[in-house]
Amino acid sequence: NYTLRRTTKNQGEDGGTDFKFKLSQKAQQEISNLFTARPEEMEDKRINEVFTREFLDSNFWLYWRTMFAFEEWHSALEMKLYLHRFIHQIKGLPDFSTLKFTKYNQYESLVLPLVAYLTDHGVNFRYGTVVTDVDFIIEQDEVRKQANRIHLVEKGEEKVIDLTNDDLLFMTIGSLTENSDEGDHQTPAKVNDGPAPAWDLWRRIAAKSPDFGKPDVFGAHIPETKWESATATTLDRRIPEYIQKICKRDPFSGRVVTGGIVTAMDSSWLLSWTVNRQPHFKKQPADQIVAWIYGLFPEAVGDYVGKPMQDCTGEEITQEWLYHMGVPEADIPELAATGAKTVPVMMPYVTAFFMPRKHSDRPAVVPAGASNFAFIGQFAQSAERDCIFTTEYSVRTPMEAVYTLLDIERGVPEVFNSTYDVRALFQAVNKLRDGEEFKIPGGPLARRFVHHHIENNVVGQLLEDYGLTDK
Numbered sequence: 217n218y219t220l221r222r223t224t225k226n227q228g229e230d231g232g233t234d235f236k237f238k239l240s241q242k243a244q245q246e247i248s249n250l251f252t253a254r255p256e257e258m259e260d261k262r263i264n265e266v267f268t269r270e271f272l273d274s275n276f277w278l279y280w281r282t283m284f285a286f287e288e289w290h291s292a293l294e295m296k297l298y299l300h301r302f303i304h305q306i307k308g309l310p311d312f313s314t315l316k317f318t319k320y321n322q323y324e325s326l327v328l329p330l331v332a333y334l335t336d337h338g339v340n341f342r343y344g345t346v347v348t349d350v351d352f353i354i355e356q357d358e359v360r361k362q363a364n365r366i367h368l369v370e371k372g373e374e375k376v377i378d379l380t381n382d383d384l385l386f387m388t389i390g391s392l393t394e395n396s397d398e399g400d401h402q403t404p405a406k407v408n409d410g411p412a413p414a415w416d417l418w419r420r421i422a423a424k425s426p427d428f429g430k431p432d433v434f435g436a437h438i439p440e441t442k443w444e445s446a447t448a449t450t451l452d453r454r455i456p457e458y459i460q461k462i463c464k465r466d467p468f469s470g471r472v473v474t475g476g477i478v479t480a481m482d483s484s485w486l487l488s489w490t491v492n493r494q495p496h497f498k499k500q501p502a503d504q505i506v507a508w509i510y511g512l513f514p515e516a517v518g519d520y521v522g523k524p525m526q527d528c529t530g531e532e533i534t535q536e537w538l539y540h541m542g543v544p545e546a547d548i549p550e551l552a553a554t555g556a557k558t559v560p561v562m563m564p565y566v567t568a569f570f571m572p573r574k575h576s577d578r579p580a581v582v583p584a585g586a587s588n589f590a591f592i593g594q595f596a597q598s599a600e601r602d603c604i605f606t607t608e609y610s611v612r613t614p615m616e617a618v619y620t621l622l623d624i625e626r627g628v629p630e631v632f633n634s635t636y637d638v639r640a641l642f643q644a645v646n647k648l649r650d651g652e653e654f655k656i657p658g659g660p661l662a663r664r665f666v667h668h669h670i671e672n673n674v675v676g677q678l679l680e681d682y683g684l685t686d687k
Contacts, residue, residue, distance in 0.1 A: 218313040219475035220464040222279070225482045228462060228542020233275045233481070235310035236650045243271040244648055250296050251303075258293035259574040266292045276648070279309050282479045282488050284605065285512065289440055290570040297603040304634035306644040312476030321496050326607075345370045346413050349420045350387065355585075358425060363589040381588050386617055389418040389579070390434060390595035396563045401530035405562035409438050415565070418595070422579075429579035434568040434595060441568040444525050445510035445561050446533045452555030456505050458541045459491055467491055467505045480540035485511030485518060485525045487540055509537050514562070520548065530558030569594050569604045581613050582620045590617030601631045642682040651683055 223231025239247070246267050250258070263286065264272065271277060272288060280286060286295060308314025318325035335341065351365035363385045366377040379385060391414035399405035415435040422428040434441075450456055456467045463474045470493065477488040489509040496506040514526040520539035521532045528536070534552040543551060578597035582590045590596075592613040594604045599616060602609050608631075615628045634640035670676030 217315050217317065217472055217475050218308075218311045219478070221462055221474075221478060222310060222312075222476075223479050223481045224462060224540065224542075225480070227539060228458070231479070231481045233278070233310070237274060237276040237279075237310065237648055238650070239274050239276050239648055240270050242268070243274050243276070246271050247276075247299070247648065250292065251299050253296065255293060255296065255575070258291075258296050260572050261292040262289050262572055263292050263295055264288040275310070278479065278481060281512065282477060282486065283309065285443065285510075285567055286570060287440070287512065287567065289572075290567065291572045293573065294570050294603065300601075300635040301603045301606075301631065303644045304632070304637070304640040307647045315476055317492055319493065320498055321492075324498055342370065347417055348413070349417065350385070350589075352424055352589075354425060358427065359585050360587060361425065361427075361583065361585045361589075362587045379588065383588055384621055385589040386592050386614060387421070387589065388593040389421070389429065389591050390414060390431060390565075390568065390593065392566050392568060392594065393563060394435075394565050396561055396566075399530060399560040399562075401534075401557050401559070404527055404529050405444060405560040407438065407442065407526060407562050407564055409564060412565070425583070427579060427583040427585075429591070429595065429597075430577045431595075433573050433577040434571050435565060437568070437571055438564045439515075441566065441571065442514060442526075442562065442564045443510060443512055443566055444514040444563070445508065446530060446558050447561075448507045448509060448530075448534055448537065448556050448558040450505040450507070450556050452551060453503070454547075454551060455538070455543075455555050458538070458543055459505065459507070462541060463491070467494055468502075470494065483511070483519060483536075483540055484516040485513050485536065486516075487511045487536065489537060507537075509533060509558075520545070526562060528560065530560050533560055534558045581616045586621075588621065590614075590621060592617055600628050601633075638678065639682070642678055642684060646682045646684055649684075653683060 221230060222235060223233045225231045250266055258266070267277075284298065305314040331341070345368055347366060347368045349367040350363055351367070353362045353364050355361070362379075362381055363383075364379050366379065366385070368375050368377070391412075394412045394414045395408035395410070397405045397408050412435065415431055418429070418431040418435070422431055459467050459473070462478060465471070465473050467473050472493060473491040474489075477490045479486070479488040487509065488511075489507055491505060491507045494500070494505055495502070500506060511525045515524050517524055518528070518532075518536045520536050521528060523532070525533065525536070531552050534556050535548050538548050538552055539545065575597060578595055579591045581592065581596045581598055593610060596613045598609065598613050600612050602612055612628055618624065619626055619628065670679060
């Protein structure tokens with residue numbers, strides 16, 4: 217997988233980023249400072265508190281923020297953890313050459329097979345059910361904690377489930393998709409800032425012990441954690457022609473199309489869009505293309521539609537997308553009205569886990585003294601070296617919970633440790649410098665002296681192999 221065009225500008229023209237990071241010496245140093253800082257130093261700090269405009273105006277930040285949905289006001293700690301986690305993937309950030317995709321959408325490729333497997337093995341999924349609270353027996357000084365009752369509402373009826381110490385309770389706390397609202401081609405998606413059952417559940421639980429986390433650090437900042445996406449299904453062959461013009465691949469080929477998101481770098485919404493391998497859905501008609509669109513700034517006024525993304529219908533979002541793909545403005549209204557069906561989705565909490573935080577703001581997977589319960593998911597603090605917003609984190613936390621509560625002598629698979637591999641670090645440095653060698657300062661004598669001390673040893677060989685020194 218790789219992309220042939222990562223960015224556009226001026227209504228569909230190549231963005232001119234040329235798969236380069238364009239980091240100045242100062243910006244490179246700022247990345248190095250974040251990477252080498254102790255995690256505690258980055259607690260409660262925003263990204264724009266540790267980086268200057270010199271970094272924030274770089275291609276690197278454009279690639280990074282649109283790939284991972286980071287904002288300038290998000291957590292510097294979380295960005296540091298991402299750098300360590302994916303340092304070996306830095307080389308693929310400009311062209312997505314390190315990405316892998318499922319053949320179809322993730323729901324059909326991952327969720328449905330998992331649900332079928334679990335159902336076949338006796339798991340009882342209870343739909344139409346909202347867990348409202350959990351009771352605990354907490355001994356003095358919190359040396360022992362036991363979950364002893366679940367409160368829930370099932371199909372409108374209040375119920376309780378009593379628990380013994382031999383029962384095991386695994387709680388997914390917080391939610392990225394809570395209160396998400398769908399619009400349609402003629403209706404905007406709305407920002408739902410009303411009661412949020414998943415967050416309210418965590419708030420009730422957290423009130424019972426300081427070890428149970430601080431949900432409002434993450435879930436009480438909708439203006440900072442929301443963004444909007446949309447799924448567009450094409451009904452007119454003219455739209456795929458514009459897609460092909462930008463991505464330089466046939467969308468109907470059944471192979472890689474965009475290879476990842478294409479960012480309209482001059483879009484006021486910072487609009488990005490992608491077309492995965494088609495068909496995206498198993499039953500998708502052969503003459504249709506499904507595209508995914510999202511904007512990091514849903515409150516900004518659009519460049520074509522003249523209104524914020526969050527106020528737009530699916531049709532208006534399609535208009536803005538077509539505009540940034542280079543469709544002639546005279547053709548946009550008719551093509552957006554009849555040539556596609558677009559469903560916008562507003563997600564108030566989608567980047568809640570990126571809010572500035574301390575390590576202690578997330579509860580441990582198995583809190584101190586817990587005898588029969590654990591917290592899992594993106595808002596639990598794993599003891600493993602991993603970062604959130606990954607499928608792996610959603611797997612590691614329950615593995616850690618099960619192995620701990622059942623005292624199983626089995627380690628959770630370790631995160632790929634590229635952050636401790638000097639080869640991966642040298643490669644990342646080379647890529648961050650866009651392949652530019654380090655120029656040894658001084659005159660010929662000084663340069664000969666330095667070369668003499670590195671040319672015949674392992675360090676010198678590595679520096680040369682990864683293009684970090686001039687020969």
